[in-house]
Amino acid sequence: MELYDILIKRRSIRAYKNEPIPEEKLLKILEAARLAQSATNRQPWRFIIIQDAANRKKIAELCTGNKWAADAPVILAGVAVDTNYRMGNGRPASDIDLSIALTQISLAAVDQSLGTCWIGSFKYDEAMHYLKIPKDNLLVGFMTLGYPDESPTAKSRKPMEEIIFHEFWDE
Template sequence: MEMLPEIAHRRSIRVYKPEALAGDAINRILEAGRRAPSAKNRQTWRFIVVTDREKKGKLAEASFGQEQVEQAGAVFALCTTNVDYIMPNNQPSHPVDIGIASAFMMLQAEHEGLGSCPITTFQEADVKVLLSVPHKMRVVMLLAVGVPGERGELTPRFPPERVVGYEHW
């Protein structure tokens, strides 16, 4: 089982074909997120799937007009159910946990032949109202997933010597 080609091939897709996603694909993407590791295995997340066209349009409005939110076959709202847990390294766990879950979900989408785009620019209060997210919970990220309308170019990555250190910085 080789994963690196899918990792290397994945890119953020910002144009989608107007096609619905198969329920099985959505379920496998959700399963990938559900199986992601989390701090102390707390699994303090909730994933909300939005496929309704009108609701995706409102999510796009809350995302400052990002068209890929409305175009995607599905938008996943990745929420935390515990904003208070601080890990022993003095970092909140929810951004890390949601980041890992979203990476698993994006790789599963790529494996399904779908495109994805993480969305972090949105008005959280508006999204929470639209999706009935309880006041104390947080919407950390939206993830647009759909049939790519265009693949675009791979964005260049820094060379390993710029981002990797062994035994010290």
């Protein structure tokens, strides 16, 4: 699929068919994350693939307001390592790098006729503990993955003139 078609087609999907994801599709989607850009190419990402039904149910319970996530055949946990690294501007890079990789996953998923939803609402400490993630890492977010069982209409976006300035900040 053309990149722009993917960008236009992608939606957050919160209802999934009870259908497993073929291994080759999953690998292709994870490869999209592996190829992502990152600050000084540190690639500070790890992905936990959660497929076991009991684990998915537990994670969904920890995702406040996101119980539907249990029905996705796969939940990915995006974990940042190397979290102390700061870019030249003084800002930490690892969660930005994770966001880029998860975005690539969300776009590659569309190309594989799959849907995703980023989940940022979860009980952080409990999820870290349940997934046995060492505390010096950062659980950036969960992403559900599966065949969509809904076709949501596009969410509105701010108009271009509100988000673009020329040459200088102008508000």
